[in-house]
Every structure is written in C-alpha cells, then in structure tokens.
Amino acid sequence: MKSLSTTLIGIALTLTVVSPFTAIADDDAENTPAVNASQQAIDIAHKYPIVDGHIDVPYRLQRHWEDVTQATEKGDFDYPRARLGGLDAPFMSIYIPADRENNGAKALADVLIDQVQAIVFRAPDKFALANTADDIRSNFSAGKISLPMGMENGAAIAGDLKNLEHFYRRGIRYITLAHAKANHISDSSYDSSKIWNGLSPFGKTLVQEMNRLGIMIDISHVSDDAFYDALDVSQVPVIASHSSMRHFTPGLERNMDDKMLTALAKNGGVLMINFGSFFLTEEAMQWGKHYKEAKATFEKLQGNRLTPQISESFNRAYRKRFPYPYASVKDVVANIDRARKIAGIDHIGLGSDFDGVGDTLPEGLKDVSTYPVLIDALLERGYQESDIAKILGGNVLRVMEQVEAFAAQYSKSSAEE
C-alpha cells in the first residue's frame, strides 16, 4: 500500500504533463439509452406512479443549463429518459447550500422554484406542477410527469413563519430541515458541532407549523437527536427523502440506523432509499473519505495555482489510480431488504438523488431511465408486484395524503373556533 504522499506526488507528476486546457472528454453523454430490463419490469414501471423523493434538477440547471424537456447531453434526468423509466413524480430539490444560511437563501429558493415552473410552462404537454397526492395521480392518468417540489435546507425560512407560508403557496411540499451544517432550525448529521442537541426552539415551532400547513417534514441530513425531536413534535408521519441504511455504512450519521427506522415506522413515515454508492456500501463510503482527504491535501499543495481545470484533472487522475467502487443494483436491493426487515413494506420508498451525487451511481442505475432495472432486481428477489408498487410511490403518496388530511382538519377546526 503506497502512502498518501507518494500517491499525491504521483498524481501531481501526472498533472504536470496534462495541460489544464486539455479538452475534457464528456463521459456524461448518454442520451441514447436503452432499458436493460424484462418486459414485466418495464410494464410495472409504467403501470404505477413512480414518485422519487429527491432529484437535483434545479440546482444542476443553475450550474449548467439545458432544456430538460428534450433529451439532454449531460445529467441524469430529462423528459425522454424519465418517460422511458416510467418516472411520474420526481420531487424537484430546491437545494440551498449550507453557506447560504443568512446569505440569500430565500432569494435562491425562489429562483430555483422559478426554474421548475419554467420547465412546466415550456412543455405543458409533458410536465405539470403538483401540490397534492391527488394532483400526482391525476397527472399520471393524463400522461404527464408531475414536478412536485421539496426544499432541501430550511435556511430559506430565515426564522420567519411568513416565509413558510410563502413557500407553501409556491408549492413546496417538504422541507429538509437542515443540510451539511447546523442552521437556525436543526443540527446536521454532517456537522460535528451540535449546537442545538437536536432541533432549535424555532425548529420545533416550525415543525408544528409545517403540520398545520401540510408540508412534509424531511429528516434526511439532520442529526440523530434532531430526528427524534422531529418525531416527538410532529403529529403526522415524516419522510427521509433520500437516505439509506446505516447498517451498510457504519458510523455514517447521514443514513438511518435500525433503531431510528423502527421509530420512523411507528410514526408511519417512509425511508426513501438513496442510490449514491457511498450511501449503500461501506467500500464506497471509505473511498469517499480517502478521496476527500487526498483532495484537501492536493489543493493545499496547489495553493493559488488551483483552477477548476486542475481540480477536475485531479479527480480523473485519482479515479484512474483508485477506481471508484461503484455499488450494484443488488446493493440497493440489500438496503431495501434491510429496511423491509426492520420497518416493513409500508415504510420504504425511493429517493435516488439523481443529478445530486455525481459519478457515484451504481452500475445499471445511472439515470432516470433505469427504474425498471431495479424493479427487475426486486422481482428476482421475490417481491410481489403490489409490494413493488408501494416502494415505487404508494407509500409516500399515503404519507402525503395523511399530511394533507391533518392540515385540512386543522384549518377546518380553527375556522369553527
């Protein structure tokens, strides 16, 4: 085993002969897909609504705009591939990076919501907005793809419940309470400083108000203590929009452990399994850790010579030397199996994180055209069609309906007072 410094010197040497202006081959060009699955799996994918808890299209377009109503060169999502895969309701992630806390978070959220609306306005024959489970079902019947919205990071609420109502009116139907850092609402799984030991006092009020309005609480990304706080406060089921099982990634607080999943099932909630390899296997998780360390050291060595091109060249060189240990479709099934064993079939969904996890997706599950590949693997594993339908979307639609019913009941009873 070579030491880290030897490796870094090796990569630095490789880079000296690679001009930063060398054209970077586009390995994302995969716009002529073919679904490698059985007819039975393809039929199931189209027979039931597929609701994906988390797809990062808006932020992807923010960085590199393409018209996703047509086939695109890059990315994991576009209309033709979504159709091919039978995807019906991808939750568009209104993603606010953690450093936007107190720094333009609300404006960014509004711009990203505009992005989603623009997709629908550009192609109203293909896409439709969706505020309720019913909207998703009727768009499905009408042959349109719904674009419901979830906000990833409550930073945009900026401590003001008026903003919560604003975003409810704009169509936000779940909020991931925090992202990579603790914010004014909650501690984060990725942040070692736990400033609230769970939810903040405002965070607890916010959860109650989300119940009242009918916005789902998303506990992906929050710390364990914040998860239990959210369960304590929420009167309706919550979701994990894109997390997997910690059993397979020991120590990764970002995923759910068995005890948490048992509590989530008792709450009636749904864990939507993330497809990113580092959420699925320990090997990919460890690769990610080592990569981050090496990259930080490399960037330090580069100092102010560092450019995005050099950084990209480092990625390539590192991956060449240490090939990425992609998970397989079987690893996704193993996570689903584990969740089923702990929580039961009614508490599992899919939160692929397409367009959000870069080049870490499992072999065979590279974009939104591939849901039938996963369905095939579930059939092979002995899952009944009715169970698969629950995983694809039935379970999360149930939670949406429960959340909507609670909010409707609440506004009715407060109108009677």
Ligand SMILES: [Zn+2]
């Ligand atoms: Zn995320």
